[in-house]
Amino acid sequence: MSILQVSDVRKSYxxxxxxxxxxxxxxxGAINGLIGxxxxxxxxxxxxxxxYETADAGxxxxxxxxxxxxxxxxxxxxxxxxxxxxxxIFPRLTVLENLHVATQRRGFAAQLRSxxxxxxxxxxxxxxxxVGLTPLAEExxxxxxxxxxxxxxxxxxxxxxxxxxxxxxxxxxVNPTLLRGLADRIRAxxxxxxxxxxxxxxxxxxxGLCDRVLVMHQGCALTAGAxxxxxxxxxxxxxxxxxxxxxxx
Amino acid sequence: MTAIDVTPTxxxxxxxxxxxxxxxxxxxxxxLLLVFLAVFPLLFPNPAVTSIAVITMIFLVAAIGWNIFxxxxxxxxxxxxxxxxxxxxxxxxxxxxxxxxxxxxxxxLLPVAGLVCAVAAVPIGYVVLRVRRHTxxxxxxxxxxxxxxxxxxxxxxxxxxxxxxxxxxTWQGSYFNEPFYYVGLVAAVVxxxxxxxxxxxxxxxxxxxxxxxxxxxxxxxxxxxxxxLIAYAISAFFVGVAGxxxxxxxxxxxxxxxxxxxxDLAVAVLVFVGGIGTLSGPVIGALLLIPLxxxxxxxxxxxxxxxxxxxxxxxxxxxxxxAGIAPSVTQLWRRVLxxxxxxxxxxxxxxxxxxxxxxxxxxxxxxxxxxxxxxxxATAAVPQAGGDEVAR
Numbered sequence: 001m002s003i004l005q006v007s008d009v010r011k012s013y014x015x016x017x018x019x020x021x022x023x024x025x026x027x028x029g030a031i032n033g034l035i036g037x038x039x040x041x042x043x044x045x046x047x048x049x050x051x052y053e054t055a056d057a058g059x060x061x062x063x064x065x066x067x068x069x070x071x072x073x074x075x076x077x078x079x080x081x082x083x084x085x086x087x088x089i090f091p092r093l094t095v096l097e098n099l100h101v102a103t104q105r106r107g108f109a110a111q112l113r114s115x116x117x118x119x120x121x122x123x124x125x126x127x128x129x130x131v132g133l134t135p136l137a138e139e140x141x142x143x144x145x146x147x148x149x150x151x152x153x154x155x156x157x158x159x160x161x162x163x164x165x166x167x168x169x170x171x172x173x174v175n176p177t178l179l180r181g182l183a184d185r186i187r188a189x190x191x192x193x194x195x196x197x198x199x200x201x202x203x204x205x206x207x208g209l210c211d212r213v214l215v216m217h218q219g220c221a222l223t224a225g226a227x228x229x230x231x232x233x234x235x236x237x238x239x240x241x242x243x244x245x246x247x248x249x
Numbered sequence: 250m251t252a253i254d255v256t257p258t259x260x261x262x263x264x265x266x267x268x269x270x271x272x273x274x275x276x277x278x279x280x281l282l283l284v285f286l287a288v289f290p291l292l293f294p295n296p297a298v299t300s301i302a303v304i305t306m307i308f309l310v311a312a313i314g315w316n317i318f319x320x321x322x323x324x325x326x327x328x329x330x331x332x333x334x335x336x337x338x339x340x341x342x343x344x345x346x347x348x349x350x351x352x353x354x355x356x357x358l359l360p361v362a363g364l365v366c367a368v369a370a371v372p373i374g375y376v377v378l379r380v381r382r383h384t385x386x387x388x389x390x391x392x393x394x395x396x397x398x399x400x401x402x403x404x405x406x407x408x409x410x411x412x413x414x415x416x417x418x419t420w421q422g423s424y425f426n427e428p429f430y431y432v433g434l435v436a437a438v439v440x441x442x443x444x445x446x447x448x449x450x451x452x453x454x455x456x457x458x459x460x461x462x463x464x465x466x467x468x469x470x471x472x473x474x475x476x477x478l479i480a481y482a483i484s485a486f487f488v489g490v491a492g493x494x495x496x497x498x499x500x501x502x503x504x505x506x507x508x509x510x511x512x513d514l515a516v517a518v519l520v521f522v523g524g525i526g527t528l529s530g531p532v533i534g535a536l537l538l539i540p541l542x543x544x545x546x547x548x549x550x551x552x553x554x555x556x557x558x559x560x561x562x563x564x565x566x567x568x569x570x571x572a573g574i575a576p577s578v579t580q581l582w583r584r585v586l587x588x589x590x591x592x593x594x595x596x597x598x599x600x601x602x603x604x605x606x607x608x609x610x611x612x613x614x615x616x617x618x619x620x621x622x623x624x625x626x627a628t629a630a631v632p633q634a635g636g637d638e639v640a641r
Contacts, residue, residue, distance in 0.1 A: 050468060051467075051468075052464065052467075052468065071467065071472075072464070072467040072468045073467050073468070073469075073470045073471055073472050073473070076468055076469060076470040077470050081468070081469075082468060084465075088462050088464070088465040089461075089462075089465070090457070090458050090461035090462060090465065090466075091461055092457070092460070092461050093454075093457060093458065093461060097454060097457075100451070100454055101454055101455065101458045101466065101469050101471070102469040102470070104470050105451055108452075110451070111450065111451045111452040111455070112446075112450050112451070112452055113450060113451060114449050114450060114451070115449070115450065115451040115453075115454045116449070138267070138268075140268070156469065157469075160469070160470065
């Protein structure tokens, strides 16, 4: 059953067509990989889905609800969180405060109360422990290493308990040890029912982690399937993975 | 959620050293300051001094209000004089048309002036907050000048460039400043309480996240437009109250002094010097700089030399303490704390090393075939140079 559906979405920047009628379906409870060469429209698609960009045409639905051109905060409130290719955290807030920004409260009256609620703190500390950042909870987030910032961004999406998480190049600039830890955490959350869509250039990471891989080319969906099917697809190998991967395969 | 194997994240976990002085020190300092401010007119009853104290209170309220929006959200407004002017005209017009007698009754108009400003801030904020950074600054200045022009031209309301005169209270000359001072102090305490509440609320955390990265904040469910607009209105409220207190103190309202472009520069300087985005920064800035500015004016006012003296002081403070006084003092306090902890760790490590070393020597004598000794565990407790310092 699909949880997130993109139908004939188009987006242009002047003369450049970033999305040219892209249609895709992301399965619920799966770890979906989204690959394609640079400029194929992956990040633009993420931006349109998550409300950071408006689509020129087409439709995006989340659990059957139309979220086309909804604001980013509305999309997040509906249960779709995302990370960015270049990590975006709140550097002057502490690690714990970063997590509290993402915990949601209904109604403005609730917003007026202190952010230091015991229940939310407990939940935030649980997530920090999950990603191994507990000792840094009271430190300013700007002082963390790049890898730790990646984990923090992942953590503050997680703390809001979204049903879908879009991860934009989570492996970029992350050392192999940290990367294995990140993959383990993604699998653990996926077992709890969270659907993942992961844009990534690290093919080993994608093929080893994802249940299903979707390929984009020139703003459109090219193919989708199990990692081994995509890996074996000669068109994909030729056009998107390059000759190195073909030889490796 | 099930915790899984926690992989080391690369950097050694530092021993946490707080970034703020302990709560007892902060509350004691606040209490002492309040007591000092409460008895100030009794200690210095000279009207020339209390007059400076009233101006200080007015700017204190305005600076705290300005910081609630600009300090916490990162949107630097240079057009809050719009609300300073609206506050002045509201009090003057209401006093005139509602025939409010000069004196204590006039102070009852201050919340009304604040509310009028907060209400006016909603449509203005709705427009100007659609843009960011430099464009936002320019728009705020433009709004202020538009209102100044309206004040010049809506002659039937404002009497144009002729201004509005307000009756002075019939208080004795030596007692005249005290009511203004204490009302200003109460307004400043209320503004401080509001600023404190915003800083600790979930709403305020959203505001701070907007300061750091507005787009990221939106992607975490923060309704940025609404969050900024509310802060803008709260801020306008307190700046309006400051204006409302200024008008009866001076006894007149003129467009060029009500909607004064230098007002925002003065307020911004106070907050930057004290520490923008902090609770104590505007308080420190206003209590330090306004009396100094007034003193310089009295000493060198004739040839405008006071502006040069004030400018030199401002440059010196920003050169020596670029983050502002409050954050710099906090950083200094933390450095001292870090140095003390390092020294304590070293003093603990040295005896441990000595014990370890003698144990190794004796075991080497007893068993020459034993392998190399392990590194003494006590050394791990010594923080690496700079390793536990994280830029704030």
